[in-house]
Amino acid sequence: MMRLGQLIGLKKENLEKYKKYHSEIWPEITSMISECNIRNYSIYHFNGLLFAYMEYVGEDFEADMAKMAADPKTQEWWDIMKPLQEPVDGRKDGEWWTDMEEVFHQE
Amino acid sequence: MMRLGQLIGLKKENLEKYKKYHSEIWPEITSMISECNIRNYSIYHFNGLLFAYMEYVGEDFEADMAKMAADPKTQEWWDIMKPLQEPVDGRKDGEWWTDMEEVFHQE
Numbered sequence: 001m002m003r004l005g006q007l008i009g010l011k012k013e014n015l016e017k018y019k020k021y022h023s024e025i026w027p028e029i030t031s032m033i034s035e036c037n038i039r040n041y042s043i044y045h046f047n048g049l050l051f052a053y054m055e056y057v058g059e060d061f062e063a064d065m066a067k068m069a070a071d072p073k074t075q076e077w078w079d080i081m082k083p084l085q086e087p088v089d090g091r092k093d094g095e096w097w098t099d100m101e102e103v104f105h106q107e
Numbered sequence: 108m109m110r111l112g113q114l115i116g117l118k119k120e121n122l123e124k125y126k127k128y129h130s131e132i133w134p135e136i137t138s139m140i141s142e143c144n145i146r147n148y149s150i151y152h153f154n155g156l157l158f159a160y161m162e163y164v165g166e167d168f169e170a171d172m173a174k175m176a177a178d179p180k181t182q183e184w185w186d187i188m189k190p191l192q193e194p195v196d197g198r199k200d201g202e203w204w205t206d207m208e209e210v211f212h213q214e
Contacts, residue, residue, distance in 0.1 A: 005151030005158055022211040030213055040214060042160070044112030044207035047197045051112055051207060053149070053160040090154045100151035100158060104129040106137055107147065 002056040003105065006097040009086035010050045018084050019045075028073040036064040050085070052097060109163040110212065113204040116193035117157045125191050126152075135180040143171040157192070159204060 010018055022043065033041060037058030044051045058064050068074055082096070091098040117125055129150065140148060144165030151158045165171050175181055189203070198205040 003149055005149065005160065007151075007153050007156065007158070019210050025211070025213075033213060038213075041212065042110055042112065042209055043211035044114075044158075045210045046114050046205055046207040047195070049114065049156075049207075050210070051114070051151075051158045051160075053112065053158075088154065098153055100153040100156075102149055103126050103152045103157070104132070104150040105148065106132075106140060106145075 002061065003102065004052070004054050004056065005100040005102060006052040006054075007088055007100055008050050008052075008097045009088055010045060010048055011084060011086055012048050014084035015045065018050075018081070021080065026073065026077060028071075029077050032068055032071050032074050036068045038064075048086075051100075109168065110209065111159070111161050111163065112207040112209060113159040113161075114195055114207055115157050115159075115204045116195055117152060117155055118191060118193055119155050121191035122152065125157075125188070128187065133180065133184060135178075136184050139175055139178050139181050143175045145171075155193075 037056055039055045039057050041054040042052070044053075056064075085096075087096055088098050144163055146162045146164050148161040149159070151160075163171075192203075194203055195205050
Protein backbone atom coordinates (compact mmCIF):
# COMPACT_ATOMS: atom_id res chain seq x y z
CA MET A 1 0.00 0.00 0.00
CA MET A 2 1.26 3.48 -0.91
CA ARG A 3 0.33 6.63 0.99
CA LEU A 4 0.14 10.03 -0.68
CA GLY A 5 -0.01 13.55 0.70
CA GLN A 6 -0.80 16.37 -1.70
CA LEU A 7 -1.16 20.13 -1.43
CA ILE A 8 -2.97 22.81 -3.41
CA GLY A 9 -4.36 26.28 -2.82
CA LEU A 10 -8.07 27.10 -2.79
CA LYS A 11 -9.18 30.61 -3.60
CA LYS A 12 -10.87 31.77 -0.43
CA GLU A 13 -14.02 32.98 -2.14
CA ASN A 14 -14.55 29.43 -3.44
CA LEU A 15 -14.47 27.54 -0.15
CA GLU A 16 -18.23 27.14 0.27
CA LYS A 17 -18.67 26.13 -3.36
CA TYR A 18 -15.85 23.58 -3.04
CA LYS A 19 -17.34 22.12 0.14
CA LYS A 20 -20.83 21.98 -1.35
CA TYR A 21 -19.64 20.12 -4.43
CA HIS A 22 -17.76 17.64 -2.27
CA SER A 23 -20.69 17.09 0.05
CA GLU A 24 -22.75 16.16 -3.03
CA ILE A 25 -20.00 14.50 -5.04
CA TRP A 26 -21.23 12.74 -8.17
CA PRO A 27 -21.46 8.95 -7.80
CA GLU A 28 -19.47 8.50 -11.01
CA ILE A 29 -16.54 10.32 -9.36
CA THR A 30 -16.52 8.25 -6.18
CA SER A 31 -16.87 5.07 -8.26
CA MET A 32 -13.91 6.00 -10.45
CA ILE A 33 -11.80 6.83 -7.37
CA SER A 34 -12.53 3.37 -5.94
CA GLU A 35 -12.05 1.67 -9.29
CA CYS A 36 -8.63 3.31 -9.56
CA ASN A 37 -7.65 1.76 -6.21
CA ILE A 38 -7.69 4.89 -4.05
CA ARG A 39 -8.83 4.30 -0.48
CA ASN A 40 -9.15 6.29 2.76
CA TYR A 41 -9.13 9.55 0.83
CA SER A 42 -9.52 12.75 2.85
CA ILE A 43 -9.26 16.42 1.91
CA TYR A 44 -8.65 19.04 4.61
CA HIS A 45 -8.86 22.82 4.42
CA PHE A 46 -7.31 25.66 6.35
CA ASN A 47 -7.07 29.28 5.30
CA GLY A 48 -6.87 28.76 1.54
CA LEU A 49 -4.86 25.55 1.63
CA LEU A 50 -6.15 22.11 0.75
CA PHE A 51 -4.35 18.99 1.85
CA ALA A 52 -5.24 15.56 0.49
CA TYR A 53 -4.32 12.25 2.10
CA MET A 54 -5.01 8.97 0.35
CA GLU A 55 -3.90 5.37 0.16
CA TYR A 56 -3.26 3.52 -3.08
CA VAL A 57 -3.92 -0.21 -2.98
CA GLY A 58 -3.45 -1.14 -6.65
CA GLU A 59 -0.48 -2.51 -8.55
CA ASP A 60 0.09 0.17 -11.20
CA PHE A 61 -0.38 3.70 -9.95
CA GLU A 62 0.53 5.40 -13.24
CA ALA A 63 -1.94 3.28 -15.18
CA ASP A 64 -4.73 3.87 -12.67
CA MET A 65 -4.13 7.63 -12.67
CA ALA A 66 -4.13 7.62 -16.49
CA LYS A 67 -7.42 5.73 -16.44
CA MET A 68 -8.93 8.27 -14.08
CA ALA A 69 -7.67 11.17 -16.18
CA ALA A 70 -9.20 9.63 -19.31
CA ASP A 71 -12.66 9.30 -17.77
CA PRO A 72 -15.03 11.93 -19.28
CA LYS A 73 -17.06 12.39 -16.09
CA THR A 74 -13.87 12.89 -14.05
CA GLN A 75 -12.72 15.44 -16.61
CA GLU A 76 -16.05 17.23 -16.24
CA TRP A 77 -15.59 17.28 -12.44
CA TRP A 78 -12.04 18.57 -12.72
CA ASP A 79 -13.18 21.28 -15.12
CA ILE A 80 -15.37 22.60 -12.28
CA MET A 81 -12.80 22.09 -9.50
CA LYS A 82 -9.73 23.49 -11.19
CA PRO A 83 -10.87 27.12 -11.45
CA LEU A 84 -11.63 27.03 -7.71
CA GLN A 85 -8.10 25.91 -6.92
CA GLU A 86 -4.73 27.58 -7.19
CA PRO A 87 -1.68 25.31 -7.56
CA VAL A 88 1.18 26.20 -5.24
CA ASP A 89 4.42 27.83 -6.27
CA GLY A 90 7.35 25.47 -6.50
CA ARG A 91 5.36 22.52 -7.80
CA LYS A 92 6.89 20.22 -10.39
CA ASP A 93 6.15 20.61 -14.09
CA GLY A 94 2.88 18.94 -14.93
CA GLU A 95 1.61 18.81 -11.36
CA TRP A 96 -1.75 20.26 -10.36
CA TRP A 97 -1.95 19.02 -6.80
CA THR A 98 1.66 18.95 -5.53
CA ASP A 99 3.05 15.75 -4.06
CA MET A 100 4.44 16.34 -0.59
CA GLU A 101 7.30 14.37 0.94
CA GLU A 102 6.48 11.91 3.71
CA VAL A 103 8.81 12.79 6.57
CA PHE A 104 7.26 10.52 9.19
CA HIS A 105 4.97 7.53 9.39
CA GLN A 106 3.86 5.35 12.27
CA GLU A 107 1.31 2.56 12.01
CA MET B 108 -12.54 6.21 14.65
CA MET B 109 -11.75 9.92 14.26
CA ARG B 110 -9.50 11.33 11.54
CA LEU B 111 -7.42 14.46 12.05
CA GLY B 112 -5.59 16.75 9.63
CA GLN B 113 -3.24 19.33 11.07
CA LEU B 114 -1.02 22.04 9.66
CA ILE B 115 2.10 23.86 10.84
CA GLY B 116 5.03 25.70 9.30
CA LEU B 117 8.60 24.42 9.36
CA LYS B 118 11.45 26.90 9.13
CA LYS B 119 13.20 25.96 5.92
CA GLU B 120 16.66 25.81 7.44
CA ASN B 121 15.38 23.12 9.83
CA LEU B 122 14.04 20.62 7.33
CA GLU B 123 16.99 18.22 7.41
CA LYS B 124 17.16 18.33 11.20
CA TYR B 125 13.42 17.67 11.45
CA LYS B 126 13.63 14.73 9.04
CA LYS B 127 16.66 13.29 10.81
CA TYR B 128 14.97 13.41 14.21
CA HIS B 129 11.88 11.74 12.78
CA SER B 130 13.88 9.03 11.03
CA GLU B 131 15.43 8.21 14.42
CA ILE B 132 12.42 8.95 16.59
CA TRP B 133 12.85 7.91 20.22
CA PRO B 134 11.04 4.68 21.11
CA GLU B 135 9.41 6.39 24.11
CA ILE B 136 7.71 8.80 21.70
CA THR B 137 6.32 6.18 19.35
CA SER B 138 5.17 4.13 22.36
CA MET B 139 3.34 7.11 23.85
CA ILE B 140 1.69 7.87 20.49
CA SER B 141 0.39 4.29 20.33
CA GLU B 142 -0.60 4.26 23.98
CA CYS B 143 -2.63 7.43 23.38
CA ASN B 144 -4.58 5.63 20.64
CA ILE B 145 -3.12 7.41 17.61
CA ARG B 146 -2.79 5.20 14.51
CA ASN B 147 -1.78 5.58 10.87
CA TYR B 148 0.07 8.81 11.63
CA SER B 149 1.87 10.49 8.74
CA ILE B 150 3.63 13.83 8.42
CA TYR B 151 4.24 15.37 4.99
CA HIS B 152 6.40 18.32 3.99
CA PHE B 153 6.38 20.78 1.11
CA ASN B 154 8.12 24.12 0.94
CA GLY B 155 8.04 24.99 4.63
CA LEU B 156 4.66 23.45 5.37
CA LEU B 157 4.06 20.31 7.41
CA PHE B 158 0.81 18.41 7.18
CA ALA B 159 -0.08 15.69 9.67
CA TYR B 160 -2.74 13.03 9.14
CA MET B 161 -3.68 10.62 11.91
CA GLU B 162 -6.48 8.41 13.13
CA TYR B 163 -7.68 8.30 16.71
CA VAL B 164 -9.06 4.96 17.88
CA GLY B 165 -9.60 5.65 21.59
CA GLU B 166 -12.67 6.70 23.55
CA ASP B 167 -11.52 9.96 25.14
CA PHE B 168 -9.39 12.12 22.87
CA GLU B 169 -8.99 15.00 25.35
CA ALA B 170 -7.81 12.65 28.09
CA ASP B 171 -5.36 10.87 25.79
CA MET B 172 -3.92 14.16 24.54
CA ALA B 173 -3.57 15.38 28.14
CA LYS B 174 -1.76 12.15 29.00
CA MET B 175 0.63 12.65 26.08
CA ALA B 176 1.25 16.27 27.04
CA ALA B 177 2.04 15.25 30.62
CA ASP B 178 4.66 12.70 29.58
CA PRO B 179 8.16 14.03 30.40
CA LYS B 180 9.86 12.34 27.42
CA THR B 181 7.21 13.72 25.06
CA GLN B 182 7.80 17.17 26.55
CA GLU B 183 11.51 16.74 25.92
CA TRP B 184 10.80 15.80 22.29
CA TRP B 185 8.46 18.76 21.81
CA ASP B 186 11.07 21.10 23.31
CA ILE B 187 13.34 20.10 20.43
CA MET B 188 10.64 20.13 17.72
CA LYS B 189 8.90 23.38 18.59
CA PRO B 190 11.78 25.75 17.78
CA LEU B 191 12.05 24.09 14.35
CA GLN B 192 8.39 24.77 13.64
CA GLU B 193 6.41 27.94 13.05
CA PRO B 194 2.69 27.83 13.84
CA VAL B 195 0.51 29.28 11.09
CA ASP B 196 -1.30 32.58 11.25
CA GLY B 197 -5.00 32.31 11.96
CA ARG B 198 -4.72 29.35 14.31
CA LYS B 199 -6.97 29.17 17.35
CA ASP B 200 -5.78 30.28 20.78
CA GLY B 201 -3.80 27.52 22.40
CA GLU B 202 -3.13 25.61 19.19
CA TRP B 203 0.37 24.70 18.08
CA TRP B 204 -0.43 22.46 15.15
CA THR B 205 -3.64 23.88 13.64
CA ASP B 206 -6.61 21.60 13.16
CA MET B 207 -7.81 21.68 9.57
CA GLU B 208 -11.40 21.12 8.48
CA GLU B 209 -12.24 17.87 6.73
CA VAL B 210 -14.02 18.88 3.53
CA PHE B 211 -14.12 15.42 1.93
CA HIS B 212 -13.74 11.80 2.90
CA GLN B 213 -14.19 8.59 0.98
CA GLU B 214 -13.45 5.13 2.35
